[in-house]
Amino acid sequence: MRLHALFSIAVIMLFASSCSHRKSAKRAPSVPPPPARTVHIGDVERGIASWYGVPYHGRRAANGEIYDMRQLTAAHRTMPFGTWLRVENESNRKQVNVRITDRGPFVGDRIIDLSQRAAEEIAMIGPGLAKVKLTVIAPPKGEVVELYGVQVAAWSDRERAEALRRELSGKFPHVVVVPNDAAPVLYRVITGRSTRDDAQELMARLRAAGYRGFVLRLDLPKMGVSGPS
Incomplete structure (x- = not known):
């Protein structure tokens, strides 16, 4: 009986040691990338x-x-x-x-x-x-500078999206309805068409007015856009 007990204890200690080794060998969590730096032509x-x-x-x-x-x-x-x-x-x-x-x-x-x-x-x-x-x-001639806006909402009902576009128009800049290119189709209501910093400020204005949203990069020439340009 004593021999059996000693064998059991030895097995438990070996298992605990193995678990401890595996835990210590785990990779450290990834470190987020450093912030973007300023660059100049010719760097x-x-x-x-x-x-x-x-x-x-x-x-x-x-x-x-x-x-x-x-x-x-x-x-x-x-x-x-x-x-x-x-x-x-x-x-x-x-x-x-x-x-x-x-x-x-x-x-x-x-x-x-x-x-x-x-x-x-x-x-x-x-x-x-x-x-x-x-x-x-320098960017190639004719290359479009990166533009950003705020997606306020997305619905499968286009009429609902168009109603929000009309509601936002006049209060916020360049409000459009943009269908995505996946199934099922969602109609995204997007406002703004400027720099990332401007889009961040626009998002703050929208939230202060009771709307939600998030900043995204725009590629409007490739989108099926409705609304004023």
Whole structure:
């Protein structure tokens, strides 16, 4: 009986030790990225680039856009959204211009995560990583500056959305109804079309007037918009 009891105690101690080891080996919680910094045309940064595609394709990027791996975009930890960069693969001198739309990468010493298409442009799909030179450049001619607004509500009933648009028009700027591109269709009531800071101020005004909402990035040329322009 004593031998059985000693064996049971030993098993319990071994299990507790195992659990304690697994608990101590857990990864620390991820640290949020540092705030965006100010950049200027001509600024240069060098480091390691990686790229991302599936399964992130179709998911929402950090700036509010839907990530499309076929577009020339990239993720950076601190550069402001909308910053344009010339990315040069220093092993083959191939270059591509990308727009920052997302945050990352958060692995090791990597400085930028390119979209799959951008990685293809500089021939780094196979290796997966490449030493690159980043140069801040001016946006391409005709490129629309990033615009922000406030989504006040969303309904499946378009008439209800249009009624709120009429209610808000005249009190708040540029009120539109925007259907989403998924099923079932929701009609989003969005107001404002300016900078992120202006959108934050607009959201505060809306809340003071008894409305709810959240700031989002606009891509109005691609939306089916109704209402005054």
